[in-house]
Amino acid sequence: MFFKREGFPEEDELVLCTVIKVQYHSVTCRLDEYGKNGMIHISEVSPGRIRNIRDYVVEGKRIVCKVLRINKEKGYIDLSLRRVNEAQRRLKMEEIKQEQKAEKIIEQLATDEGVTPKELYDKIAPSILSEYGHLHKAFIDVVENGATLTKLVGKELGEKLEHIVKEKIKPKSVVIEADAKLSTPAEGGADLIIDVLTQSEKAVPGLEIKYRGAGTWHYRIEAKDFKTAEKLLKDATAPLSQLEKQEGTVTITRSK
Structure with a gap:
């Protein structure tokens, strides 16, 4: 890895370290991003009593530590392993x-x-x-x-x-899904349902609609964020209101 930072880390900063020496009461680490050494006192390795420090760290292991204190004049960097949560x-x-x-x-x-x-x-x-x-x-x-x-x-x-x-690198995206249960007693009801589904697809390019059986259609929308996805779902299901005008029923359930 080429990435290196200049100078010293900040206190409370999380740093990636490689263990280079394990002693009875302390651990010496190399701060991979800064090219400097730091020390973990045994009390900062893990909460509670430690019988064998090597149960937690060994030479060559890469660990994430929190910077506790820095003495730039002496070049000291005190680190903690136990203060970093998962x-x-x-x-x-x-x-x-x-x-x-x-x-x-x-x-x-x-x-x-x-x-x-x-x-x-x-x-x-x-x-x-x-x-x-x-x-x-x-x-x-x-x-x-x-x-x-x-x-x-x-x-x-x-x-x-x-x-x-x-x-x-592809842009991150979110997916939301919903089931639409559609029915209508109107003459030519099947054609009417097909028509409103077609309008949904035209309203939202990229919309996926699949039939799940029992009059239920599955809507799947992918967008860059949830706010956009919610708006697209609203646009996609808007044509379904035409069924209700024909004494039909529309039940939309969000998928988990």
């Missing part, structure tokens, strides 16, 4: 995972350009990191908001990078 650990590991995926995109562009990944990273990453903090945040901005990187890395490289980003 949700925080997962979030930090996911952040690292996404950054590694972003670096794979840099590697692909480097291959296309005939340079080493490290050379290209050192050339374009600093300006992106100064603006976004992480490569993957910049790439998500490109995919979801149409942001451009040309001002940060130059027109030619920026356009090539954006092209690969859009190929490799």
